[in-house]
Amino acid sequence: MTTLVLQSSLFVAPQFYCFPWKPLINAAIGDSYAVALKHFLVNHMTASNLALHFVCLIVQLTGNFCLLRVLDDLFFPSIAFGPLSVSTFVVWVGYLVLNSTSAPLWAQLASTWCLGAAVVAAPIIVPHGELMSLALVGMFLSTLALCFLGGFRHQLNVRAATFGSLFLVAIHGGWYYLPQYIDGALLQAHLFHVNLVFGVVMFILSMVKNPLLPTVAYGYFVGRALATLTGQSWLFFFSYGFFGSVLQGFSHLLASEIPTLIALQKESPADKIRYEYAHVVFFPNLAFHGIDIYRLAAGKSQKSV
Secondary structure (H helix, E strand, O other), rough: HHHHHHHHHOOOOOOOOOOOOOOHHHHHHOOOHHHHHHHHHHHOOHHHHHHHHHHHHHHHHHHHHHHHHHHHHHHHHOOOHHHHHHHHHHHHHHHHHOOOOOOHHHHHHHHHHHHHHHHOOOOOOOOHHHHHHHHHHHHHHHHHHHHHHHHHHHHHHHHHHHHHHHHHHHHHHHHHHHHHHHHOOHHHHHHHHHHHHHHHHHHHHHOOOOOOOHHHHHHHHHHHHHHHOOOOOOHHHHHHHHHHHHHHHHHHHHHOOOOOOHHHHOOOOOHHHHHHHHHHHHHHHHHHHHHHHHHHHHHHHHHHO
């Protein structure tokens, strides 16, 4: 029962989003940075996948702290600094610094800087969520194009790149035109019930045996559709975290590598939840550490030639 509760606590919201309690849960029941790095390196060993995951990290962090900022404005309107945002930043950075000592110093500094930048930028980005979404999709596709042009085409699935890119463009076009074809007035008149049903289904999906794919699909497509039709900022940034997971899955598909959270599904329930928590909590440092390990491996390979 405890394992199921922990699983639900991870998958009922965007898996890679952090909240003040998440690093503390990993400290209590999760696993170490060394174990998380071991799992990360299995399926993050191509330059293209690592480059695209850097973009995914930006997507996750901006969406994460924009959501926290919206919640701060909603629940703590009289407190300027944003208790949820600042406490998440402090706890997360502190946990990473204390528990990722094997990561290169530059990687730790880079991830800390990214978290800090997300906190500072969030109040500016929140009123322009859709523009941010388009800009980061453009960044993702531009990075993909640079991987092709930069000599990494052999690492990429060309068909997946073509159809995946068209899908990203089409889905964002769909969000733009959705309000023109569906009137959201009825939903807006019943926001409490709409949000309640959305949350209940989200909770149910978080408790199935392998909740990753159903929660990501439902959280992004249904969540974003409801956010677009009802104009709820919190729901937009909530669903945006699942879009980050979609981009991460796309990155793995392009590189013919298996997403870590999917690879971990073969583990026993108790081990799986430990590994999953460690993977998402340490993700900022893992992304930069993975780049460093690839750089060193590529350098050794060139010297041997």
